[in-house]
Amino acid sequence: MAMTQVIPPRNTSIVVVVLESNEVYIIVSLSMRKDTQVISIDPTMGSLRYRGKLGHECFISEEEALRHVTDGSRIKCRSVIYGCAVLGYAALGSLGLLLVAKKLEATIPSLPGGGCVYTVAQSEWIKVPLQYAQPQGKGELKNILELTDVDIDGKHYFSETRDITRPFPSKEHVDNPDREFVWNEFLSQPFKDIGLPGICVILLQGFAECRSLGLGGSLEQMVALTARRSRLHPGTRYLARGLNACFSTGNEVECEQLVWTLSRGSQITPFCSYIWRRGTIPIWWGAELKLTAAEAELYVSSHDPYGGSAKYYQRLSKRYAKQESDSVEVNNRKETRVPIVCVNLLRNEEGKSETLLVEHFSESLNYINSSVQLSDAQLRLINFDWHANVRLNGEQQTIGTFWKLLKSPTMAIGFCEGTYYKSLQDLGTISGSVLLNKDIEGGFRLRSFQKGIIRFNCADSLDRTNAASYFGCLQVFAEQCKRLGISLDKNVNFDFSMSRQKQLSNAQFIGYLPPGWEERSDAVTGKIFYIDHNTRTTTWEHPCPDRPWKRFDMSFEQFKNSTNLYPITQLAELFQLSGDIHATLYTGSKATHSQILNIFNDESGKFKQFAAAQHVKITLQRRYKNVIVDSYRQKQWEMFLGIRMARHLPSVYIHSLEVLSRPPAFFLKPLDRIFPRLMGHEDLLNYKRKNMTWVSSTSADVIELFIYLEEPCHVCQILFTISHGGDDSSFAGTVDVRTGATLDSLNIVLEGACLPRCSNGTNIILPLTGPMNPGDLAVMGGSTHLDPQGNEYLPFLYNFEESEGDLNFHTRIVSVTFYPASIEKFPITLGQIEVLGVPLPWREIFHREGMRWLFIERSDMEDSKSRDEEIRGFKVEDYLSSGEIFPVRKTGQLVKSSFPRNSLPEILLPKIEIGIQHYLDCVRRISDKGHDLNFIEAMTLEIERLQVNLSAAERDRALLSVGIIPSTVDPNRSIDMSYLIKLSKLADTLAFVGHTFFEDHIIGATGLEAVETCLDFWNLHEVGSMCMGKHCEVKVFSTSATSSESQATFFSCTACGKKACKVCCAGKGAILLSRFSSKDAKNFSGKQTQFSFTGSDGAAICRLCCPEEVYHSLYVDYVRVLASLRRQSRACKAASKALTLVVGSKTEKRQRESEKAETWLRKLLNGEESLAEFPYAGLLHLIQTAKGSESALSLLLPIGYGEWSSYWRAEPSCQTVDFPIALGSLSDVSGVILLVSSHGYSSADCPHVTIWASNNINREDRSCMGQWDVQTSVATPDIYGPETEATSIPRHVKFHFQNPVRCRIVWIQLSLPRSGFLSLDKACIHAKRIIVFGSMAVPAPLTDSLSDNSNSNTHPPAKLWRFRVPVEGERLSANDLVLEQHLPIGSPPLAGFRFDYFSAIKPRVTHSPAFKDLGMWSSSPVLLEDRFINPPILYIRVSVVQDYSPNWVVVKEYRLPEARAGTIMYFDFPAAIHAKAVAFRLAGDVAAFCDDPAEEGPNFRHVASGLSLVNRVKLFYYPDPNEVGRLASFSAV
Ligand SMILES: [Zn+2]
């Protein structure tokens, strides 16, 4: 099609390369950019990686990028997939899913103002298998695959350059879409997280196409139909009708009809756009589908059926308020009520089931119009029984009648009319309001606006809606054409032509001039005439003299006879296609009744019979689909949108960990006793070497590796790939792990952890906590121990003895020590090691971009004060409503006002001691009653403890100090086991219910301002709470005498109907939980997946009607929430501490003057690269730093960051300081620049500089690059004395090496001049920055000889045989967590046991959302999930009864690694054992696991059946070598 738009230099091109090594690269060349980005997918966790380094991840062309990825095509590719757009990505456990469009159709090639709308014609989910080594449920895995079956092609569209989520023309930028219509918001988040939001298009669902009206002439006339489907109610037909809890209706679509004219080379494009809406009836109703009945049974919610309707219309009125600038309208607000006209096409006859809905519909509008809820909209309902009309009067007359009905609302609402001007000058003087948008060249001049909206509906908003809306919009179309000077008239002498005189007197009714026409007045007579520049003719006649909206008054016949039908049939075709797409999305089949759209087509009669047959077929199809497939498809869309994840993908991380041990991470110490010799020191860390085995020399007793991580992070897990297999004894038996920021500060985090033998290539994970405080451990003991009485004890409610490791986001070095499994001298084999952690968003921090920066800054600003307060003062009101739930703590710390940071006296900061005091006061008050604590008392005490932010260890210490045994206040022990189990099940259900409810709540807020207030979620009270007044009919507590009654809110109990005050109500969670268990639970485990709390907004239940266990479960949930908030607060504090360590505590000075910095850097580097910038580079040892100085790490910060006059200085006593700097990657270093501090040098402190380079940390291995005496040998006079004026380049000293040196580590030593006796007291070493320059080394290609394992010059150790020891009898107890095996007499000595890994999962959701962690894809301060902060750890304790003694003796406790379900592990006993019986007990955080709810339905078993030891453990022995041959191989284990 001939378009005059600016053609972008290239089309977007996507290449997805999968290498033989399973690495996946996404190579993106966007049409809007000139360069090409390479994003890699982490092969283990699936997170996206992009650092933006030119020549490594950023290239000038796609070819260059491809060359880089495939190493000049030397590396083989498994597959190369070409695409034209990235539609989304998600890492879902063991599978990464990348959705790319492979074929696009430019269905609207050029909008007025430019920009193309593409419809996805063919898409592909690229499945990336990940090395995710954690158990995932079968149901989850199935769901993930089902997601890839979602119906994309032909039903989704996007524009790369224009915002098309709002009515045309949008004034918003393309990257700020209206979220209601963005379907891939969840799937685009990973790209936002790596700072490349533009990579993923903004995907809309529905229909967008255009047609030429084919009228010929010098102009081309176009019509486009766009239909955007709302994502707020994504459901399928029988699961999604009427309103949902997000105040949106099923099948809700906004449609837009855009007409414009084009002429070649023209600078202007006039256009008209019209918006309408379609969707099911916005009240709370539904349909029960019965296979036996002919029609689905309709019902309307019995409780508050119109409760959400006002919200629905509010959203519409906000969106369709008149677009004109507000200043014009300010004075007559009253008249700006937005008309919303509902055209209801349902059957409205006696006996028809739809009649019920019609009645309710009109009642709902009366209700809303009469209430004050909707002051800014004017609702009107037009009932028009479409089917009845057609049956009685025929189609043609129906259409005519329909037009008469629609005439006045359509004319009142009008449409948007304007012109696009390519040049801003042309825009200047014409009347109308101007709309500019940085996405377009030029601007829009808008002459009139649409105000309000017509909304069409039938029962499902499918067939009748589509047909009727066509005829309504047809009239608008005719008028749009006329305004644009497009004549649809067949016969100009039609009856309706009016006298010229009358037209002139009614000037506003004259149409606007077509493009190319001009109005002038005769210089002499003043008479108006018209110039047609297209034909160079003049005329007195206005070219468009018609009366406006004249076709509304026509009958069908008149319309048909007077109108050029070709454009009409073009429009009909668009409606038919659009109707089919929406019907398919909603019901899975095409629209019916659409033959009426062909009514203007003379041949339509022929199709009638065919259409009728088709209609029957589609109806049957729909029925089948609705019963069988609706829930399946609904689940797909929910996953696509990232909602209900707690249900569909319960164990999948939303923020996955990052692997920080891959190159450029490297080993700080040489590994020369390992074969094959590691060339680049990093092969063992390189994913490309995943399949290799390394073997130590036999002389090695232990192997100690020092891994220097790519970036500082908080380390959460270590992942081992077992190599060499389970059949030999060469793999290490145990491992120690130490972590720290520098080599001097390593702390042990894991000691003597057992590594099981597994088959070659098995991945096992050891979850890590930070280093534990030894004092804490002493108080609490290990979490695996039995309680003092030796009873079975599992903390099902929550972890009462939660132990807390230190969180450190500066962890940079991980040391792993392997010990051999056997005392015999076998070499130790190693496979790949991966360290997984969470880094801080340093890039955002230094460049002040992105949301997470703001969060961290905020959390840092408030630091220890407010995060604590958030916990202390954490009230349910933070969710929804107002009012104090928890009385102010005695500590007085709950000051609500926020202090300006600087005025906050230190003394006000919360102190642990005050918290302990408060806690002990509470203990005393409660235990005064002289009985054992009951459940509520124990829980209340824990709430108090968490409110004042005490750790479990701090609590235990406090209790012991006053002689109380901590376990006596443990709520887990305050109730009997069966109730404990029941309660924990209920609390798990509540967690799920809470997530669903809040999810709806957040989605429901889209497009609305206010958040509904309702009852608090928990609404818990302290003992001593007062009922709020005499009007309360429940009065659980004694009435307070105060007169707060006037403000008290009362709720009506849904169970007993009594009026209850807030205090006498159970929390919102109670009613949700009881509803869930009563009705929805059945659906839930069955076919249906939909589950929402539609209509539950105002509902409440009183305390007397609330079952006790429900009320108790609210307590459990609340304590779990508080415990989680404590974890999050610890993470935030650690993040803020890490930030402070780098950039100091003065937030206001933290900013980077980017432009200036870039200039400086360019001048300083003179074409070379800066190689040692934090966070990629770091310091390997602690540096002696003076008090009050900037931190030593500040020496490596990006230049220009922070306050310029501040600098680093050493302690005055230091004569010499060494800086061992690990570079960002292997580099060819040419020299070092020392930026001089603002203080400047003097003869006393002008340093001697010595520089070494090396590849490891051993001092003896480094080579000296030179020595410089800055004072004597470097001629730079301007470095002395304090800085006086701004210079064009910072003062610096440059040290050039003679030749560049390839190295990983640069050591810089600064020493004071030796003649220091004169100024001993003053001088100290100081500097502003250290810049290492040179170029990054291109990593040497991995040579083939290396991958050849025969290089290892050791002989493989002897193969191990394990034979099963037969068992005489088994006994299971304690919920299958204990397994006793009895052995026959004469059994061989036991060598160990085989263990098949569990199938239970760790659910991500364990409690209702704490007030900020719901936003699953919204940014939180640190992307560190709860369960990484305190990872649940399982142990297996083995005890035996030996021949000579009747008592059980513990043999060993094995810490279990994590692995995929069913992974086989062999554990050896410390020595061979002769035993009569062996017992295995599963211990540790058993309560943290559950069975896959995606598979089983949320069964919420108290102990996951997947943790059962049945058939999981087999004893084995090592046979005598002679025996091996005799024994049958089937006895091998
Ligand atoms: Zn009350």
Ligand SMILES: [Zn+2]
């Ligand atoms: Zn009640």
